[in-house]
Amino acid sequence: MSAAARRDLAQREGVPVTVQAPPVPPIWTTGSTEVFHTGTWRAARPLHVHAPSPCHQACPVGGDIAEWIGHARRHDFRAAWDVLTRHNPFPAISGRICHHPCEAACNRGTHDEALSICKLERFVGDQAIAQGWRFAPPAQERSGHVAVIGAGPAGLSAAFQLRRRGWRVTVYEASTEAGGLMRHGIPAYRLARDVLDAEIARIAELGVVIRCGEPLADAAQFERLRAAHDAVFVATGATRVKRLAALDYALPGVLDGAAYLAACNAGAAPALGRELVVIGGGSAALDAARSARRQGHAVRVLALESRAQMPAQREEVDEALEEGIVIVDGAMLVRLQAGADGLVLQCQRVNFVPGAVRGEFRIEPIAGSGFTLRADALLSCIGQDPELAPFGGTLAQRGALIDADPLTQASATERVWAGGDAASLARFVTEAIGMGKRAALDIHAALAGEAASAADEGPAVPLGSIATWYHEPAARAHAPVVPADERLRGSAEVQLGLEIEQALAEGARCFSCGTCITCDNCVAVCPDLAVRRVGDGYEVLAEYCKGCGLCVRECPTGSMTMIEERR
Numbered sequence: 054m055s056a057a058a059r060r061d062l063a064q065r066e067g068v069p070v071t072v073q074a075p076p077v078p079p080i081w082t083t084g085s086t087e088v089f090h091t092g093t094w095r096a097a098r099p100l101h102v103h104a105p106s107p108c109h110q111a112c113p114v115g116g117d118i119a120e121w122i123g124h125a126r127r128h129d130f131r132a133a134w135d136v137l138t139r140h141n142p143f144p145a146i147s148g149r150i151c152h153h154p155c156e157a158a159c160n161r162g163t164h165d166e167a168l169s170i171c172k173l174e175r176f177v178g179d180q181a182i183a184q185g186w187r188f189a190p191p192a193q194e195r196s197g198h199v200a201v202i203g204a205g206p207a208g209l210s211a212a213f214q215l216r217r218r219g220w221r222v223t224v225y226e227a228s229t230e231a232g233g234l235m236r237h238g239i240p241a242y243r244l245a246r247d248v249l250d251a252e253i254a255r256i257a258e259l260g261v262v263i264r265c266g267e268p269l270a271d272a273a274q275f276e277r278l279r280a281a282h283d284a285v286f287v288a289t290g291a292t293r294v295k296r297l298a299a300l301d302y303a304l305p306g307v308l309d310g311a312a313y314l315a316a317c318n319a320g321a322a323p324a325l326g327r328e329l330v331v332i333g334g335g336s337a338a339l340d341a342a343r344s345a346r347r348q349g350h351a352v353r354v355l356a357l358e359s360r361a362q363m364p365a366q367r368e369e370v371d372e373a374l375e376e377g378i379v380i381v382d383g384a385m386l387v388r389l390q391a392g393a394d395g396l397v398l399q400c401q402r403v404n405f406v407p408g409a410v411r412g413e414f415r416i417e418p419i420a421g422s423g424f425t426l427r428a429d430a431l432l433s434c435i436g437q438d439p440e441l442a443p444f445g446g447t448l449a450q451r452g453a454l455i456d457a458d459p460l461t462q463a464s465a466t467e468r469v470w471a472g473g474d475a476a477s478l479a480r481f482v483t484e485a486i487g488m489g490k491r492a493a494l495d496i497h498a499a500l501a502g503e504a505a506s507a508a509d510e511g512p513a514v515p516l517g518s519i520a521t522w523y524h525e526p527a528a529r530a531h532a533p534v535v536p537a538d539e540r541l542r543g544s545a546e547v548q549l550g551l552e553i554e555q556a557l558a559e560g561a562r563c564f565s566c567g568t569c570i571t572c573d574n575c576v577a578v579c580p581d582l583a584v585r586r587v588g589d590g591y592e593v594l595a596e597y598c599k600g601c602g603l604c605v606r607e608c609p610t611g612s613m614t615m616i617e618e619r620r
Contacts, residue, residue, distance in 0.1 A: 087597075091581055095600025097615045099575070099584075101591050104567030104612060107513040108170060111158035113479075113487040114140040114147075114210075118155060118170060119568040125173060126560035130180045137177060138188070141486055142213040143206070143252050145182055146235060148175025149244050149548065151483045152366055160516045160566050166529035169551075169559050176556040182251045188259045191219040197500045200225065200282040202275075204263055205233020206482045207473025208288035209253065210489025211496075212261045218497050222261045225278070227268035233290050234474070235482060237315045238337060240344050241544040272445025284468050284496045287448070287455060288489065291437040291474035297332065299386045300433055306396055307389070310341040310434030317344040326429025330355055330398060332386060333434030334363040335480070339373050341432050346376050347541055353379040353426065355386060355398070357416060358405045372547060375537040385416060387423070389431070398426040412478045439475040454478070461505065462492035470496060514567040518611035521564075523574075530559040569612040575604035 108118045121136035137144045151171050159167035180186075197220050201208045204226035212222045230236055231253050235244060257263055269275060269289065279285055294309045301307065308323075310331060316322055327350065331342040334356030342352045354373070356363055360382045363370060374380065381400075388399040402422035406415045438453040448466055449456040455471040457464050462472045472488030474480060498505040533549045540547050551559065575584045575591060583598035584591055605613040 090596045091599050095598060095618065097600045097602070097617050098595065098598055099593055099600075099602065099605050099613050100616050101569060101575075101593075102567070102612055102614055103569070104514045104614075105510040105512075106564075106566035106568070107158040107160055108155035108168075108566070110510070110513045111154040112140075113151075113154070113481065113483040114490055115487065116140045116155075119563065119565045121177070122168075122170075122173060122560050122563045123565055123568065123570065125177060125556065126563065128557070130177050131184075131186060133177045134181045134186060137174065140490060141483070142188075142210065142256055143178075143482075143486060144174050145178025145248050146244060146252055147483050147486070148172065148178050149248070149546075150235075150239060152481050158513075160514070160519060160564050161524075161562060163516055164521050164524065164564075165526045168563055169530045169532075172530065172532050172551050173556060173559055176551045176553075178252075179248075179550055182248065188213075188217065188255060190259070191217055193219045195219040195221075195500070197221065197283040198223070198281075199496060199500075200278050200285045201288060202269055202278070202285065203233060203288035203290055203473065203475070204228075204231035204253075204265070205288055205290050205473060205485065206235055207290075207475075207485035207489040207492075208233070208286065209256055209261075210486040211286045211288065211470075211472070211493040212263075212489075213256045213259065214490050214493030215496060216256075216259050216261045218493075220497070220500065223282075224261060224263045225267045225269070226263060226265045227289075229266050231263050231265060233288075234485075237318055238311065238340070239482075240314070240318060240340050242343070242347070242540060242547050243340070245546050269443045271443055272447055275444055275447060279468065283500055284470065286462075286489070286492050286496065287444075287464075287469065287471040287475055288473040288485070289439060289475045291439045291480070293438045293440040294433075295436045295438060297386065297433055297435055300332075300389055300431075302433075304389065304391050304396065306391075306428070306430040308430065308432050310337060310432040311437060313432050314341045314344060317341075317348070322348050325350060326395065327351055328395065328428045329353070329430050329432065330396075330426055330428040331432045331434055332356075333436075334358045334365060334382070335434065335436070336365045336369060337436075338432075338434035339365045339369045341434050342378050343369075343373055343376060345432070346373075346378055347544065351377075353381055353428075355384055355400065355426070356380065356382045357385055357403060357414075359383045362405055362407065368548075372534070372537075376541060377537070381426070384424075385418075392427070395427055395429045396431055398428065398431070400424050400426060436480075437474075441475075460491065461495035462488055463495055468499075514611040518608075518614070519564050519566065520574075520607050520609045523607075523609035524562075524564060527558070527562050529562070530555040565610040565612075567612050568610060570610055572609060574607050574609060575613060578603050578607045 106119045121133040124132035153171040155170045156167045161168050199222050201212045201224040204224045212224050216222045329345050329350040329352045331354045342354050346352050384400050385403050387401050390397045402419040404417040408414050455476045457471040457476040462470045464471050470492040472492050473485040532551050581597045583594045
């Protein structure tokens with residue numbers, strides 16, 4: 054007899070019947086699956102995280118690259134600029150001249166091609182200039198007064214970060230114009246002067262006082278500055294020319310490359326004859342060579358390093374070759390003589406062996422490899438050291454540099470910080486900007502009586518954490534370059550910017566490594582409906598998550614991870 058028949062019989066005979074709900078079938082039910090608390094099965098659970106991207110960790114200024122590119126991808130370029138300038142007040146400048154280590158670190162580079170981060174930054178920076186965007190005034194005014202010595206990238210970066218936190222800042226600059234290396238060392242064909250002026254003016258409008266034509270004369274003046282201010286940031290750059298032992302600087306036609314470059318940038322290039330040799334393999338040497346080429350000279354560059362080892366950026370080398378400059382790499386000057394019709398350079402081929410520390414190297418002359426070059430003039434561009442004589446020994450040194458903590462830029466002298474080329478061999482503009490920022494944050498903490506932030510971000514998101522199958526292969530955006538024959542006719546910029554369509558397409562290529570883009574993938578792929586959207590974020594329902602890790606595996610940004618659970 055069936056259960057239903059027994060129940061009917063009992064009811065006819067007046068026997069009380071207890072009705073029990075049937076058990077929930079284990080495989081299929083028309084009821085809610087909420088009764089299945091499958092979360093008891095797991096040994097690990099998924100966690101949504103905000104992790105550092107490789108580009109962020111490689112960025113000299115610590116920029117939030119995935120975040121600002123996300124705003125640009127959504128056409129909100131103002132928000133992108135706001136995020137960019139948290140760390141760097143010079144996006145239009147950096148977008149032109151940065152050596153962009155972020156791109157070498159980009160996860161997309163091992164998928165198809167690295168993101169064109171630098172060009173995107175330039176696009177956003179140019180939008181800010183075109184639209185007249187300005188920095189918001191400080192949220193509060195503070196009574197402390199900070200002196201910044203030097204209006205180059207490090208000094209102006211520190212001044213900006215301090216001023217936006219409410220401190221009074223005065224910048225003392227030896228030159229008649231602010232900008233430092235950006236103005237006197239980088240030619241207009243790489244950095245247009247209206248762009249440089251616009252981004253410096255924006256900092257001054259924030260309330261930073263910039264006093265030009267006020268060089269630091271001696272230690273007594275430095276001590277007066279220290280006494281008159283609550284903190285001092287030294288960012289005087291590197292202006293003392295390094296001398297090459299094999300070079301007689303008294304010979305006619307032998308010039309310092311930095312001085313020549315400054316004269317060209319000021320529109321007062323000296324006449325040097327037809328044939329010119331530039332000694333050096335860095336950006337300054339290439340800038341001097343390309344500036345001389347624009348003055349009509351036939352130019353050869355003599356570099357110790359091989360072509361691949363030259364510290365100049367690869368695009369600079371390529372553009373120099375396009376402009377007709379001859380690069381004699383892996384060679385050194387042995388002796389210079391004045392001949393009847395100019396200078397005679399006795400040279401020799403060498404193997405360049407870099408050392409473990411930047412700036413250290415050794416050279417191995419190759420026997421029987423001597424050769425001769427002839428020139429009307431020679432420019433020496435082998436680097437510069439900071440001029441520390443005006444400080445009179447009041448600042449501790451590390452070799453030729455001011456000794457400063459690389460994390461905080463604090464010197465051993467009380468209330469004095471130092472950065473840029475005066476304290477580092479990392480001779481790139483964005484490295485100097487980053488040092489200025491770090492110094493400002495430490496100065497702010499010291500003056501405000503706060504603990505300095507030293508949070509450990511943890512490792513960067515690896516490519517293996519990103520579901521790359523959600524990212525279709527797409528070519529990297531390339532901005533146009535003015536043809537060589539045209540760019541040699543003047544000082545107009547060689548590299549042009551991206552069009553808006555290119556910028557948007559390039560933004561769409563970003564993996565957003567470690568930054569959630571609220572795509573709802575984790576919700577869609579979860580077989581147990583254990584992930585749900587909560588506002589702009591997500592919640593993992595512990596009572597249902599089995600810890601299968603499918604949501605983590607399918608995350609297109611690597612912003613989820615599995616963590617072990619102990620019970």
